[in-house]
Amino acid sequence: xxxxxxxxxxxxxxxxxxxxxxxxxxxxxxxxxxxxxxxxxxxxxxxxxxxxxxxxxxxxxxxxxxxxxxxxxxxxxxx
Numbered sequence: 671x672x673x674x675x676x677x678x679x680x681x682x683x684x685x686x687x688x689x690x691x692x693x694x695x696x697x698x699x700x701x702x703x704x705x706x707x708x709x710x711x712x713x714x715x716x717x718x719x720x721x722x723x724x725x726x727x728x729x730x731x732x733x734x735x736x737x738x739x740x741x742x743x744x745x746x747x748x749x
Contacts, residue, residue: 704710 705714
């Protein structure tokens with residue numbers, strides 16, 4: 671099976687005309703120009719802050735649950 675796949679790849683590579691394929695292609699969107707734009711910066715910062723707040727909500731609730739459980743445990747030992 672492996673030998674069959676290797677021969678298939680070799681035949682595909684042999685059929686390609688590598689001289690016609692450009693060595694480098696120019697991207698449709700220049701990311702450096704996009705990231706320099708102020709609206710893009712504001713949008714990216716907003717998304718990053720939203721993500722941080724969304725994730726921190728879970729950490730805060732888990733920490734509150736830990737504090738509540740330890741308080742209940744200490745209250746149980748008093749009686």
